[in-house]
Amino acid sequence: xxxxxxxxxxxxxxxxxxxxxxxxxxxxxxxxxxxxxxxxxxxxxxxxxxxxxxxxxxxxxxxxxxxxxxxxxxxxxxxxxxxxxxxxxxxxxxxxxxxxxxxxxxxxxxxxxxxxxxxxxxxxxxxxxxxxxxxxxxxxxxxxxxxxxxxxxxxxxxxxxxxxxxxxxxxxxxxxxxxxxxxxxxxxxxxxxxxxxxxxxxxxxxxxxxxxxxxxxxxxxxxxxxxxxxxxxxxxxxxxxxxxxxxxxxxxxxxxxxxxxxxxxxxxxxxxxxxxxxxxxxxxxxxxxxxxxxxxxxxx
Numbered sequence: 098x099x100x101x102x103x104x105x106x107x108x109x110x111x112x113x114x115x116x117x118x119x120x121x122x123x124x125x126x127x128x129x130x131x132x133x134x135x136x137x138x139x140x141x142x143x144x145x146x147x148x149x150x151x152x153x154x155x156x157x158x159x160x161x162x163x164x165x166x167x168x169x170x171x172x173x174x175x176x177x178x179x180x181x182x183x184x185x186x187x188x189x190x191x192x193x194x195x196x197x198x199x200x201x202x203x204x205x206x207x208x209x210x211x212x213x214x215x216x217x218x219x220x221x222x223x224x225x226x227x228x229x230x231x232x233x234x235x236x237x238x239x240x241x242x243x244x245x246x247x248x249x250x251x252x253x254x255x256x257x258x259x260x261x262x263x264x265x266x267x268x269x270x271x272x273x274x275x276x277x278x279x280x281x282x283x284x285x286x287x288x289x290x291x292x293x294x295x296x297x298x299x300x301x302x303x304x305x306x307x308x309x310x311x312x313x314x315x316x317x318x319x320x321x322x323x324x325x326x327x328x329x330x331x332x333x334x335x336x337x338x339x340x341x342x343x344x345x346x347x348x349x350x351x352x353x354x355x356x357x358x359x360x361x362x363x364x365x366x367x368x369x370x371x372x373x374x375x376x377x378x379x380x381x382x383x384x385x386x387x388x389x390x391x392x393x394x395x396x397x
Contacts, residue, residue: 114144117151124154124165126190127183153370158363161191163326167333167364169201171371173217174209174337180371181217185224195225196237200321201330207316208334208343244318245277253280258287266291273302278309281318285350324354329364336368339376348381349388358389358397 121128128147135143154164165188172181188198202217225231250271254262261267261283270291271279282290297305322330328351335344348361362385369377389395 114147117147120151120155121147124168124187125183126186150370153366156363158359162193163329164367165191165193166197166201166326167330167367168371169198170205170330170334171337171368173202173205173213174334175372178216178220182220182224185221189224189228195230195234197322199234200319204316204327204330205334207312208338208340239319244320248277250276250280253284257283261287261291264291266295270294274306274309275314277314277318281313282309285317325351325356328354329356329360332361332364333368336377337372341376344381345384348385349392352388352392352395358385358395361385362397
């Protein structure tokens with residue numbers, strides 16, 4: 098049933114409501130129509146939800162770029178395509194790097210499967226094409242094999258954990274499965290990758306080769322996004338599907354790759370609004386506190 102939205106009722110809070118609409122509109126351009134529609138059915142809920150969103154989106158701990166990129170991933174993972182479209186429009190309005198916006202969508206294939214990107218890519222292409230920006234995106238797209246040719250094992254080896262660098266399994270596994278995937282995994286998952294690759298290989302070497310080639314070489318190795326930003330998005334992505342083990346891992350790795358603990362906390366706060374409370378309040382807050390307490394130099 099289609100219900101025509103009425104103009105939002107005027108109240109003593111009208112100036113504050115306009116301020117809140119302006120805050121949320123920067124990230125969700127459809128908020129005014131949505132607020133008016135909600136006011137038609139229940140003005141109290143409309144105002145409460147707007148106040149909640151504005152209170153979170155106005156917080157300064159995340160810059161607008163990171164906030165919008167995290168939203169892009171979360172709405173992709175949650176298959177909330179109408180909100181994803183609004184987020185892409187907002188990204189265009191903010192003049193974000195659109196290849197980064199697309200990259201967040203593509204990275205969702207890691208935890209959502211490759212098919213999850215289909216509708217979001219259609220939406221992205223529609224919106225950038227409508228603004229005459231598609232050629233700009235296509236010009237800067239990666240060529241097959243481009244990043245592999247630009248990477249250096251010698252340079253990456255310097256960033257491995259010393260225990261991994263001293264372990265003879267590192268070279269053995271790179272010889273077996275290719276250095277591009279194993280090395281990137283060692284950069285991102287120190288003191289874990291060698292055991293994991295060895296275990297997977299004991300089950301099936303062909304799958305293990307494909308796993309590290311796609312996930313770590315072809316996807317995490319794309320490096321269109323800096324690791325900090327990509328990992329903050331991954332925190333949001335895993336929260337969107339309730340994948341708690343990987344949420345914990347990505348919170349820790351984001352901090353190790355340059356995100357502040359406060360930025361990670363802000364992704365949790367934003368996620369309460371965009372995807373809801375379950376799996377976040379209070380357990381993920383407790384997880385983050387434990388991670389911060391165990392990571393040298395980290396603090397809230």
